[in-house]
Amino acid sequence: MHIEVGVLADLGHAALCRAGMKDTDARLSAEVLVLADSWGIFTHGIKNLPGYLRRIDAGGIRRDGQPRVIAEGPAWAIVDGAQSLGMVGSVFAMDLALAKARSAGFGYVGLGNSCHFGAAGCYAVRAAHDGMLGWAMANDTPTVTAPGARGAVLGSNPFAFAAPVEGEDPLLLDFATSTVAGGKLFAAAAEGRKVPEGWVVDDAGRPTTDPSVWPKAGALTPMAGHKGYGIALMIEVLSAVVTQGPAMAEVLSWSFADPSLPTGHSAAFLAMNVRAMPGGEALGRRLAEMARRIRALPKAPEGGRILLPGEREWAFRKRALREGLELPGDVAHAVDRLRERCGIQP
Amino acid sequence: MHIEVGVLADLGHAALCRAGMKDTDARLSAEVLVLADSWGIFTHGIKNLPGYLRRIDAGGIRRDGQPRVIAEGPAWAIVDGAQSLGMVGSVFAMDLALAKARSAGFGYVGLGNSCHFGAAGCYAVRAAHDGMLGWAMANDTPTVTAPGARGAVLGSNPFAFAAPVEGEDPLLLDFATSTVAGGKLFAAAAEGRKVPEGWVVDDAGRPTTDPSVWPKAGALTPMAGHKGYGIALMIEVLSAVVTQGPAMAEVLSWSFADPSLPTGHSAAFLAMNVRAMPGGEALGRRLAEMARRIRALPKAPEGGRILLPGEREWAFRKRALREGLELPGDVAHAVDRLRERCGIQP
Numbered sequence: 001m002h003i004e005v006g007v008l009a010d011l012g013h014a015a016l017c018r019a020g021m022k023d024t025d026a027r028l029s030a031e032v033l034v035l036a037d038s039w040g041i042f043t044h045g046i047k048n049l050p051g052y053l054r055r056i057d058a059g060g061i062r063r064d065g066q067p068r069v070i071a072e073g074p075a076w077a078i079v080d081g082a083q084s085l086g087m088v089g090s091v092f093a094m095d096l097a098l099a100k101a102r103s104a105g106f107g108y109v110g111l112g113n114s115c116h117f118g119a120a121g122c123y124a125v126r127a128a129h130d131g132m133l134g135w136a137m138a139n140d141t142p143t144v145t146a147p148g149a150r151g152a153v154l155g156s157n158p159f160a161f162a163a164p165v166e167g168e169d170p171l172l173l174d175f176a177t178s179t180v181a182g183g184k185l186f187a188a189a190a191e192g193r194k195v196p197e198g199w200v201v202d203d204a205g206r207p208t209t210d211p212s213v214w215p216k217a218g219a220l221t222p223m224a225g226h227k228g229y230g231i232a233l234m235i236e237v238l239s240a241v242v243t244q245g246p247a248m249a250e251v252l253s254w255s256f257a258d259p260s261l262p263t264g265h266s267a268a269f270l271a272m273n274v275r276a277m278p279g280g281e282a283l284g285r286r287l288a289e290m291a292r293r294i295r296a297l298p299k300a301p302e303g304g305r306i307l308l309p310g311e312r313e314w315a316f317r318k319r320a321l322r323e324g325l326e327l328p329g330d331v332a333h334a335v336d337r338l339r340e341r342c343g344i345q346p
Numbered sequence: 347m348h349i350e351v352g353v354l355a356d357l358g359h360a361a362l363c364r365a366g367m368k369d370t371d372a373r374l375s376a377e378v379l380v381l382a383d384s385w386g387i388f389t390h391g392i393k394n395l396p397g398y399l400r401r402i403d404a405g406g407i408r409r410d411g412q413p414r415v416i417a418e419g420p421a422w423a424i425v426d427g428a429q430s431l432g433m434v435g436s437v438f439a440m441d442l443a444l445a446k447a448r449s450a451g452f453g454y455v456g457l458g459n460s461c462h463f464g465a466a467g468c469y470a471v472r473a474a475h476d477g478m479l480g481w482a483m484a485n486d487t488p489t490v491t492a493p494g495a496r497g498a499v500l501g502s503n504p505f506a507f508a509a510p511v512e513g514e515d516p517l518l519l520d521f522a523t524s525t526v527a528g529g530k531l532f533a534a535a536a537e538g539r540k541v542p543e544g545w546v547v548d549d550a551g552r553p554t555t556d557p558s559v560w561p562k563a564g565a566l567t568p569m570a571g572h573k574g575y576g577i578a579l580m581i582e583v584l585s586a587v588v589t590q591g592p593a594m595a596e597v598l599s600w601s602f603a604d605p606s607l608p609t610g611h612s613a614a615f616l617a618m619n620v621r622a623m624p625g626g627e628a629l630g631r632r633l634a635e636m637a638r639r640i641r642a643l644p645k646a647p648e649g650g651r652i653l654l655p656g657e658r659e660w661a662f663r664k665r666a667l668r669e670g671l672e673l674p675g676d677v678a679h680a681v682d683r684l685r686e687r688c689g690i691q692p
Contacts, residue, residue: 070624071623071624073450073451073622073623074420074421074449074450074451075420075421075447075450075451075452075453076450076451076452076618076622076623078623078624101421103420104419104420104421104422104450104452105419105420105421105422105454106421106422106450106452106453106454107421107452108451108452108618110623133583133584133588146640146643146652147652147653148645148646148650148651148652148653149640149643149644149645149646149652150643150644150645150646150647151643151644153640153643153652161576161580163580163583171579171583173573173576173577173579173580175570175573175576179570204647205646205647223569223570223573224521224525224569224570224573224574226653226655227519227521227569227570228570229655230507230519230521230655231519233517233519233654233655234507234509234519236636237479237509237517237633238479241629241632241633241636242479242618242620242623242626242629244624244625244632247636248636248639248640249639270452272422272454272588274588276419276422277417277419277422277424277456277588278416278417278424278590279590280588283587283588286587286590287583287587290582290587290593290594293594293595294492294495294499294594297492297495297496297497297499298495298496298497299494299495299496300494300495300496300551301496301550301551304494305494306492306493306494306495306499307493307494307572308579309572309575309576309579
C-alpha cells in the first residue's frame with residue numbers, strides 16, 4: 001500500500017476523534033505515530049493505533065484523560081498521565097521538561113499512569129528542535145530476560161537521545177535495551193522469516209531462530225548482556241520507581257492484556273538547555289563539525305559509510321515526505337482497519 | 347601480592363603527596379583509586395597511579411591544579427578542571443552536581459580540561475550514598491571503532507549510574523561503551539591469553555583473538571554495535587561538546603601520549619534528588635523490594651543467580667575490607683614502583 005504521510009496522519013487523527021478524543025490530542029497523537037512511520041520505524045507507528053483504539057473502546061485508555069502535574073520543583077516534575085493515551089501524556093511531559101530546562105538549565109519529568117508511548121525518539125527530538133538536548137525513556141511489560149534468569153525480567157525499555165546539529169537534522173539515538181525490538185520479531189514471524197541467533201530464547205532459555213516462540217513463551221535477550229539489563233533497570237528506576245508506578249511484571253501489555261484495564265506504563269523525559277551555557281548557542285555548529293569529522297574517517301574495507309545516529313531515519317523521512325510511504329503488509333492491514341472505523345473507502 | 351585496602355590507600359596518598367599534591371587532594375584521589383580496586387576493578391585503580399605520576403612529574407597534569415566553576419545556573423555548572431588529576435576535578439564536579447540537585451532537584455556538571463578519571467562508578471556512587479540518583483561519564487582518546495568505520499572513532503567512553511537501595515549497597519551500573527574495557531585486553535596480553543572474538547578488530551578491521559594487536563593498531567568494537575557507538579557519542583556530547591573541550595582524536599591518551607601535555611579529557615556528572623519528590627524518602631525501600639522480586643524470579647537452567655548491577659563488586663569489596671586484596675601481577679608491579687618512589691621497603 002502506498003500512502004502520503006499527511007494522509008496517514010489525517011487518518012490517525014480522524015480515527016482518534018471518532019473514538020471520542022478531543023481534536024488537539026488526536027492531532028498530536030497521530031502526528032507522533034506518523035513521525036515514527038516516516039522514519040521507517042513502522043513497528044512503533046500507526047500500525048499500533050487499532051490496538052490503542054481497542055483499549056480506548058474498552059476503557060483501559062481514557063479518551064478524555066488529561067495529564068496533570070502532581071508535584072514539581074525548579075528542575076523536575078511528576079506527572080499523572082490520568083490513563084490517557086501514551087502520546088498525550090508523553091508530549092505533555094516532554095514539553096514540561098523543556099520548560100523546566102528553559103528556566104533551570106535542566107529538567108526531569110516522570111510520567112506515571114500512562115500507556116505504551118511508541119517510539120522514544122519522537123519525544124527526545126522535540127528538545128533538539130528547540131536547540132536543547134533531550135532524552136525519553138519508558139518501561140514496559142517484561143519481555144526481556146536477564147543474565148542468570150529464565151524468562152522475562154524487564155521490558156525492552158526504550159531509550160532515546162537527541163541533539164541539534166546545525167544545517168542538518170538532529171542527532172537522534174533511539175534504541176530498545178533488548179538486542180532487537182520485539183516488533184522485529186513480530187514482523188519476521190508475520191513474514192515467516194527466521195531471525196539471527198542471539199535475538200530470542202525459548203521457554204527453557206535456549207537460543208532459537210524461530211521468532212514465533214515469542215511472546216507466548218521465551219524472552220528477548222538484553223543488548224550487550226548485563227549492560228543492556230543494567231540500562232533497562234536504570235530506565236525502570238527513572239520511569240516507574242521514581243513515579244511510584246507499577247514496575248516489571250506489574251505493567252500490563254498494551255496489546256495482549258485485557259483492554260479494559262490500565263496498563264500502568266511509566267516514562268521519563270529529560271531536557272538540557274545548552275543555550276544557557278557558555279558557548280551554548282554554537283553547540284549545533286560544534287556538533288556539525290563533529291559530524292563532518294566522523295564522516296571523513298577511514299571507512300571499513302567492505303565500503304559503505306559511517307552514519308550518525310538517526311541519519312538513516314531522517315533520510316527515510318525526507319523520501320517519505322517527497323514520495324509517500326510504501327507500507328509493509330501489517331501496517332497496510334492496520335490502515336484498512338482504521339479506514340473501516342472511519343467509514344472511508346480504500 | 348597481598349595487601350590491606352587501607353595500606354593500599356595510604357600508599358597512593360603518600361605517593362601523591364611526594365609528587366607535590368596537597369594532602370586533601372592526594373587523600374581523596376587515592377581513595378577513589380582504591381575504591382575501584384576494592385570492587386575488583388583493578389584495571390581502573392592504583393595500577394594507573396604510576397602513569398598519572400609520570401604526567402604530574404612532566405607537567406601534563408598540574409599537581410596544584412584546582413578546579414573552578416566557570417559558569418552556573420540553578421541546575422547546572424561548567425567546571426574548568428585546571429589540568430588537575432582526573433579524580434580531583436571529578437569529585438569536585440560530582441559533589442557540585444549533588445549540591446545543585448539538593449536545591450533544584452536535578453544537577454548537571456560538565457568538567458573540562460581534566461584527565462582520565464578512572465572508574466566512573468566511583469563518582470556516581472557518591473550520589474547513592476547521599477540518597478540520590480547519580481551518573482558519571484567521560485570521553486577518552488579514540489580506541490573504539492564505529493559501524494562502517496575502519497580504525498578508532500571514539501573512546502571507550504564509560505557510563506555509570508547509581509541508586510540507593512535500603513538495607514544493602516547501592517545499585518551500581520558501570521560499563522565501558524566498548525564491548526569490553528581496554529584494560530581487559532591489556533590484562534589478557536600481559537598474561538598471554540587470547541580474547542573472545544568480537545572484542546577487538548585488527549588494522550584492517552578484521553576480528554581477531556589476539557589482544558596484543560591493540561592499541562598499537564586495530565580498535566575495540568562498540569558494545570551492541572550501533573547502540574554502543576550512539577551511547578559513546580552521547581557521552582562525547584555531554585562531556586566534551588557541551589564544555590567546549592577537545593573531542594574524539596583531539597583527546598590524548600593519558601598513558602601513551604607525551605606526559606608533558608594536557609590530555610584534554612572531559613566528563614559529565616548528573617544527580618537527581620529523589621528525596622524532594624513525592625514518596626522520594628521511600629525510594630530506597632522500593633528499590634530493595636524490586637531487588638527482592640528480581641532475585642526471586644526463575645533462574646536459568648545452568649543454575650546460578652540473577653545479580654543486581656554492582657552486586658558482584660560490593661561482594662568483592664566486603665571480602666577485600668575483611669581479608670585484604672590479592673593483587674594481580676600488573677597491579678603488584680605498580681605497587682612496587684609506588685613503594686620505590688616513597689622509599690618504602692616491600
